Amino acid sequence: MAPAAMTPVSSLSDARPVSFWLDDPGKPAPQPALTGDEHCDLLVVGGGYSGLWTALLAKERDPQREVVLIEGNEVGWAASGRNGGFCAASLTHGFANGLARWPGELEKLEELGARNLDAIEAAVARYGIDCDFERTGEIDVATKPHQVEELREMQREAEELGFGGSEFLDRDAVRAEVDSPTFLGGLYDRRGVAMLHPAKLAWGLKAACLGLGVRVYEHTRGLDLAPSGAGMAVRTPYGRVFARRVALGTNIFPSLVKRVRPYTVPVYDYALMTQPLSDEQLAAVGWKNRQGLGDSANQFHYFRITPDHRILWGGYDAIYPYGGRLSADLDHRPETYLKLAEHFFHCFPQLEGLKFSHAWGGAIDTCSRFSAFFGTAHRGKVAYAAGFTGLGVGATRFGADVMLDLLAGERTERTELEMVRSKPMPFPPEPLAWTGITVTKWSLARADENGGRRNLWLKAMDRLGLGFDS
Incomplete structure (x- = not known):
């Protein structure tokens, strides 16, 4: 019988529930x-x-x-x-x-x-x-057609105001930097x-x-x-x-x-780190210049490659706990790890079979x-x-x-x-904070699926100066 194909869930079987960065034998004594x-x-x-x-x-x-x-x-x-x-x-x-x-x-x-x-x-x-x-720079990548136009417009606006420095990459150019079938364009800040x-x-x-x-x-x-x-x-x-x-x-x-x-308020963010890529896997991705990347969705992923050829993949599933509660229990969220793993292999299908070595989360002061x-x-x-x-x-x-x-x-x-x-x-105090953040997150996800169009709630947040983008 042929071995079962690797699935996103099985890629997490060896993931240690600790930050890769902190899991270091050279960590200094307190x-x-x-x-x-x-x-x-x-x-x-x-x-x-x-x-x-x-x-x-x-x-x-x-x-x-x-x-x-x-x-x-x-x-x-x-x-x-x-x-x-x-x-x-x-x-x-x-x-x-x-x-x-x-x-x-x-x-x-x-x-x-x-x-x-x-x-x-x-x-x-x-x-x-x-x-x-x-000093590698970062590429904002578009994964949907409307995001390509948003990146072009952002570059035009910056140049008109005298702020240059970012280079627009078309589909072929961005995939020559890092190869994913989901990438349609990019804006490269070098x-x-x-x-x-x-x-x-x-x-x-x-x-x-x-x-x-x-x-x-x-x-x-x-x-x-x-x-x-x-x-x-x-x-x-x-x-x-x-x-x-x-x-x-x-x-x-x-x-x-x-x-x-x-x-x-605390917003919990989560990340995965892969095991080191083999030479063949590295060639399949073509990530030679070591830039950071982030996609252009409202609910976005950020990802980068380490000196030992691991890929960090994080973001997307930002979680606000009711009442702004801080707890070590919230530092890990298996359902988010699974979602991140699924998204990773959608972005990089050529890396099927790669496993994650670390999975962790923590609170961002938002x-x-x-x-x-x-x-x-x-x-x-x-x-x-x-x-x-x-x-x-x-x-x-x-x-x-x-x-x-x-x-x-x-x-x-x-x-x-x-x-x-x-x-x-x-x-605002609870339950208004939780309600507002939950509605905003739902609306951002809807905008991502509707060509970037912001609903009435998001337009109201924009007018109040609360234009959340993740």
Whole structure:
């Protein structure tokens, strides 16, 4: 009897339920927890990219500044160690979102974003961070005819406004880059996105911080925040930290400034990683230039290839839990893994028989304008940045600079931006939030099936500045 053909479900039989990036024997040991009291000039709460960049840049600005960073679990364990490794220059979640929200300052935002990505590349080199940083670019691919026209229109609009840099690829050209029978066209941004190993970036930033004298405490959760004399105090399980200034990089986790909490909701995102492709499989796909890719649907997939020739395949099935509940139980969703596997083999039928080695998920800090927001509290002694909405690998460094500017009370080209001075619309209480997000997700799926036509609900969301695209 002939062996049974491989099916999407059987491709998941060996998938480990852990982030591929974090499943690394070279993972550094955690720093000890804080026991007792600490005193410092700047306390950074959160050991993901946002907090790590803030601590690092604070020491670069003033090497004498005493900086303490506390992390409730281990550095890089959450979104910073579970994302796809796309490090984009865009600070606005793409050109279209920036144009819709801040047309008058988009030129400045694009310039700042490009400089920010250059600075990340320079920091990776300066500190010797071995995180597989590659300036490969990204292709937005069209898989339906209406998406081809949308990409052409996006390129035309950008060029008319003086923003070049993206190259339109027809069906043959895009399939010459990466071969899928589903690809009908693409828009290739060759310089605006880098690929990297996200966990190694976090671990490398931690090492750089320690090397500059930042005192890092892991397994040290910030429990509450209160004024203390001329500064602030943060209580932890085994002590307190007294600081002149505090920067909050907690993102999806409940902010120690409670009024900030309604501005973000957790949306769970999931990803698969394949086993390494054989030489024959690699030739069948033809993925030579190592770009990141994302399809152009409202409910989209993002995918990239690693240095050891694995393919990461994620996205599409974004899940909002009722009440914004954060739970480790939501980090895995077998029905989503199966859906992703089915979509993967639809995209790459020539890879039938390939199996997945890892499957994982995690929460994205989502805000209603799809790009970060910033602010201060306690008379300027506390600053925060949050709401990166899945684009934090690069933009968190910019957010760190904004927080440090705000804490210094400085007027800079960053703090003068409307993007920095304004806030997104907060999410309503339940059950309105769950109902609205559920209806929006259903409407986006309908638009994908109806040539991109947005229904009355989505048009109303657009008018309110809540034009979700995933």
